[in-house]
Amino acid sequence: MLEMRNETYLNVGIALLLLAVPLGAWVMDESYYITVASRVAILALAGVGLNLALGFGGMVSFGHAAFFGLGGYAAGVLSHHAFEGSVFLNWPVTIDGSDATLTLWFAAILLSGAVAAIIGMISLRTSGVYFIMITLAFAQMIYYLAISLPTYNGEDGLPLYLRSSLPGLDMSDDLTFFFVCYALLLLAIFLSVRIVGSRFGAALECARQNETRLSAIGIAPYPVKLTAFVFSAMITGLAGALFVELNGFVSPSILSWHLSGEIMIFVILGGVGRFYGPIVGAALFIVLETVIGGYTERWQLFLGIILLGVVLFARGGVIGLLAGKARHD
Amino acid sequence: MTEPLLVLDGLQKSFGALRATDDVSLDVAPASIHALIGPNGAGKSTLIAQIAGTLKPNAGSVRFLDKDITGHSVPKRAQLGLGRTFQVSSLAMAFSALRNVMLAVQARQHSTFRFWRPVRGDRSLIEPAMAQLERVGLAERAHLPVTALSHGERRQLELAVALALEPKVLLLDEPMAGLGGEDSQRMTEVLISLRQDVAMLLVEHDMDAVFRLADRISVLVYGRVIASGSVADIRASQEVRDAYLGE
Amino acid sequence: MSAAFIFEQLLNSLQLGVMLFVMAAGLTLVFGVMGLINLAHGSLYMVGAFFCAWVAGETGSFWVGLGAGLVAAAAAGAVIEMLVMRRLYDRDHLDQVLATFSLILIFNEGTRWVFGAQPLYLDIPAGLATSVPLPGGGGYPLYRLVIIGFGIATAVGLYLLISRTRLGMQIRAGESDREMIGALGVDINTLYTLVFAIGAMLAGLAGALVGALQSVEVGMGEPVLILAFVVIVIGGIGSIKGALIGAILVGLVDTLGRAFLHKLFALALPPAEANGYGAAMASMAIYLLMAIVLAWRPKGLFPVNA
Ligand SMILES: Nc1ncnc2c1ncn2[C@@H]1O[C@H](COP(=O)(O)OP(=O)(O)O)[C@@H](O)[C@H]1O
Ligand SMILES: [Mg+2]
Numbered sequence: 105m106l107e108m109r110n111e112t113y114l115n116v117g118i119a120l121l122l123l124a125v126p127l128g129a130w131v132m133d134e135s136y137y138i139t140v141a142s143r144v145a146i147l148a149l150a151g152v153g154l155n156l157a158l159g160f161g162g163m164v165s166f167g168h169a170a171f172f173g174l175g176g177y178a179a180g181v182l183s184h185h186a187f188e189g190s191v192f193l194n195w196p197v198t199i200d201g202s203d204a205t206l207t208l209w210f211a212a213i214l215l216s217g218a219v220a221a222i223i224g225m226i227s228l229r230t231s232g233v234y235f236i237m238i239t240l241a242f243a244q245m246i247y248y249l250a251i252s253l254p255t256y257n258g259e260d261g262l263p264l265y266l267r268s269s270l271p272g273l274d275m276s277d278d279l280t281f282f283f284v285c286y287a288l289l290l291l292a293i294f295l296s297v298r299i300v301g302s303r304f305g306a307a308l309e310c311a312r313q314n315e316t317r318l319s320a321i322g323i324a325p326y327p328v329k330l331t332a333f334v335f336s337a338m339i340t341g342l343a344g345a346l347f348v349e350l351n352g353f354v355s356p357s358i359l360s361w362h363l364s365g366e367i368m369i370f371v372i373l374g375g376v377g378r379f380y381g382p383i384v385g386a387a388l389f390i391v392l393e394t395v396i397g398g399y400t401e402r403w404q405l406f407l408g409i410i411l412l413g414v415v416l417f418a419r420g421g422v423i424g425l426l427a428g429k430a431r432h433d
Numbered sequence: 434m435t436e437p438l439l440v441l442d443g444l445q446k447s448f449g450a451l452r453a454t455d456d457v458s459l460d461v462a463p464a465s466i467h468a469l470i471g472p473n474g475a476g477k478s479t480l481i482a483q484i485a486g487t488l489k490p491n492a493g494s495v496r497f498l499d500k501d502i503t504g505h506s507v508p509k510r511a512q513l514g515l516g517r518t519f520q521v522s523s524l525a526m527a528f529s530a531l532r533n534v535m536l537a538v539q540a541r542q543h544s545t546f547r548f549w550r551p552v553r554g555d556r557s558l559i560e561p562a563m564a565q566l567e568r569v570g571l572a573e574r575a576h577l578p579v580t581a582l583s584h585g586e587r588r589q590l591e592l593a594v595a596l597a598l599e600p601k602v603l604l605l606d607e608p609m610a611g612l613g614g615e616d617s618q619r620m621t622e623v624l625i626s627l628r629q630d631v632a633m634l635l636v637e638h639d640m641d642a643v644f645r646l647a648d649r650i651s652v653l654v655y656g657r658v659i660a661s662g663s664v665a666d667i668r669a670s671q672e673v674r675d676a677y678l679g680e
Numbered sequence: 681m682s683a684a685f686i687f688e689q690l691l692n693s694l695q696l697g698v699m700l701f702v703m704a705a706g707l708t709l710v711f712g713v714m715g716l717i718n719l720a721h722g723s724l725y726m727v728g729a730f731f732c733a734w735v736a737g738e739t740g741s742f743w744v745g746l747g748a749g750l751v752a753a754a755a756a757g758a759v760i761e762m763l764v765m766r767r768l769y770d771r772d773h774l775d776q777v778l779a780t781f782s783l784i785l786i787f788n789e790g791t792r793w794v795f796g797a798q799p800l801y802l803d804i805p806a807g808l809a810t811s812v813p814l815p816g817g818g819g820y821p822l823y824r825l826v827i828i829g830f831g832i833a834t835a836v837g838l839y840l841l842i843s844r845t846r847l848g849m850q851i852r853a854g855e856s857d858r859e860m861i862g863a864l865g866v867d868i869n870t871l872y873t874l875v876f877a878i879g880a881m882l883a884g885l886a887g888a889l890v891g892a893l894q895s896v897e898v899g900m901g902e903p904v905l906i907l908a909f910v911v912i913v914i915g916g917i918g919s920i921k922g923a924l925i926g927a928i929l930v931g932l933v934d935t936l937g938r939a940f941l942h943k944l945f946a947l948a949l950p951p952a953e954a955n956g957y958g959a960a961m962a963s964m965a966i967y968l969l970m971a972i973v974l975a976w977r978p979k980g981l982f983p984v985n986a
Pocket of ligand 2: 477478479520
């Protein structure tokens with residue numbers, strides 16, 4: 105019980121810290137750090153998505169960059185058409201570009217969810233190492249598709265000249281944009297908490313621990329896992345849309361397998377199956393990148409060594425170190 | 434009235450050259466316990482697996498409640514009312530005993546695809562689950578994680594989980610194995626108390642328990658049923674003594 | 681479309697296929713024996729290519745370079761096996777993925793540190809830089825034929841190694857049962873290091889041979905690694921025979937897709953669009969192949985019982 109309380113305090117602390125940094129930066133007029141905080145919030149959101157599949161459902165997806173990237177492309181492409189004043193699709197229905205934030209988010213969630221349903225349907229027929237490799241391979245397929253399709257500049261990507269508009273908010277203001285990302289991040293965590301704590305979540309967690317048991321009591325694991333996989337992809341897809349908006353740019357690099365690995369790293373560094381873990385993981389990653397990157401170009405070397413150390417010697421991630429083992433009841 | 438609930442007809446299963454199940458036909462009548470005995474490696478667990486659906490037979494059929502379920506998946510069979518326990522306990526290890534049973538209760542209620550309301554504090558799950566834990570004598574241990582339960586307690590928990598499905602027929606694979614005298618005694622009492630509500634196919638080595646519990650006994654040797662009959666028949670059968678009881 | 685063109689494409693398919701096999705064989709061997717998924721296999725490919733290019737540049741001999749590449753890759757493999765992999769055999773696949781992903785970061789930056797950020801160039805060995813005439817007209821680069829030869833030799837060599845030698849017997853025993861191999865009185869640590877080094881050497885071989893066809897640069901192993909994953913997923917993870925069949929299939933589908941799909945699209949679309957969509961489809965073809973195989977056989981063409 106004590107450990108549970110510890111984790112709760114820790115979570116509140118983590119959430120407040122992520123809020124305090126950009127506020128401090130705003131007071132000191134350091135807008136760069138507001139952007140860094142937005143990046144952390146967005147990448148953490150992608151991690152929250154993956155955590156649902158990986159941490160709670162035990163589905164080691166090595167292809168979540170696909171959903172991140174698809175979300176990004178959905179938002180980016182619609183916004184590009186809105187800027188050009190052109191249509192996205194003429195047939196069978198006409199779809200115009202859009203610069204309405206909610207439309208972009210909706211498109212990102214819809215596209216990543218739909219593709220996740222297809223990828224999941226095939227991949228979830230397998231398990232273990234097959235699942236890891238297949239999710240990786242499907243993500244690569246989408247990556248190469250984005251590179252080779254000339255319509256949206258292929259490998260070079262698309263610059264976006266438009267900030268989307270959310271009624272009542274100025275999305276081009278850095279701090280406002282951070283608040284939006286932060287709010288979505290907390291919302292996604294809240295949704296994860298509800299889902300994992302629900303009847304569905306109980307079945308999902310059982311699927312992770314022991315699929316034979318789940319089948320034996322009459323719950324087919326496949327639809328449970330597929331549903332969770334799609335939810336997971338939708339959250340990560342939304343993060344992709346925010347990421348593209350933050351950068352004002354969309355390119356196939358947000359579909360690359362390095363990014364899949366990094367999203368996984370956020371989850372693991374923070375602690376697998378810890379609701380607030382991805383925030384810690386993403387923040388640590390960005391801090392390492394910024395701090396070590398400030399001293400040496402070779403920061404990836406040190407990142408690799410640190411990560412290797414964590415995997416070999418500090419299982420349970422940062423939250424595991426600070427708050428002890430995860431509690432289930 | 435005495436139409437059997439579960440009927441196996443000509444089941445066959447081979448692993449390579451080994452015939453683990455060789456033309457097995459037997460049935461389980463309502464409110465009765467059919468015991469399946471036989472030496473180690475006779476194919477008892479393999480037979481249970483074919484009934485529960487984890488193994489596909491090479492030939493033959495499984496009928497349950499007058500339906501041919503030979504092609505049904507494991508979850509579908511469980512939903513129809515075929516519960517089971519495993520010879521080696523198979524539980525959600527990170528969950529508490531109570532959560533394991535609650536999950537079975539929710540499965541019974543076909544309510545898995547509910548995403549919002551927390552199960553923690555959900556009395557429509559907790560109360561039926563606690564009732565099953567009490568039934569098997571595990572109520573005080575309800576909040577412990579499975580990893581903290583003893584071997585015997587895990588067997589009891591397996592039974593509670595299976596009972597929470599309110600099955601019509603229970604497949605029990607060596608429920609007393611590894612239990613001490615007291616635990617095994619309690620398990621026997623629990624099974625006796627259940628007999629009126631649930632028919633059982635009971636695989637068991639403990640002959641005292643079998644003779645106490647069974648209405649009918651079948652003897653499996655090298656995948657074949659070599660004898661089948663009442664307790665008295667089997668006790669009397671010379672063939673069974675030669676092949677199995679070793680007297 | 682001439683017969684010579686088709687023949688040439690078939691040879692290209694075969695060349696890609698055998699190289700993928702050499703790469704995939706190491707991956708699948710390591711998985712089959714130790715149950716380890718090794719993302720850093722592509723890094724060993726890169727190590728082989730870099731050392732080959734460097735030593736070939738210093739000595740002027742491709743063959744000395746090739747030897748150096750093999751030794752370097754095998755040595756790198758042995759070292760990471762002893763330092764890292766050994767701690768991962770009993771871990772779940774997630775830990776293995778993350779640890780070997782970290783190794784990729786370390787290898788990539790390390791290589792950049794040692795060899796600089798510029799790509800190296802490795803010339804095709806003198807004497808092999810010609811082409812041989814193809815039946816039906818045209819020529820085919822001799823070096824690519826030599827690569828095919830190396831690939832076939834590797835396949836035969838692996839077959840003999842596994843079916844005829846004492847080491848092979850131990851490998852087969854290790855695949856079926858870890859305890860049994862201990863009971864045979866084999867030092868399991870040495871065996872695992874050896875198997876891992878063999879896998880690494882194969883990756884190095886592929887890297888060095890292909891290095892002469894492309895530039896030798898950091899990250900060159902990653903696309904190949906992912907193709908090799910596709911190969912072993914199709915073939916059945918842990919099966920060397922599956923890796924061979926999978927590699928040939930992937931080589932065929934990928935090469936022929938790139939050579940012919942845009943022509944197929946051109947029947948219905950204007951040339952520019954046909955090229956675009958043809959290229960897009962071609963890059964997806966092998967993944968579709970994988971999806972179809974898996975929809976049909978979730979454990980690959982030659983499933984290995986775990
Ligand atoms: N999956 C399997 N593959 C191969 N042989 C098996 C398999 N499962 C069981 N067997 C063999 O089938 C026979 C029957 O086993 P089992 O049903 O477990 O016997 P019992 O439960 O009566 O002790 C044994 O010889 C066992 O080795
Ligand atoms: Mg048995």
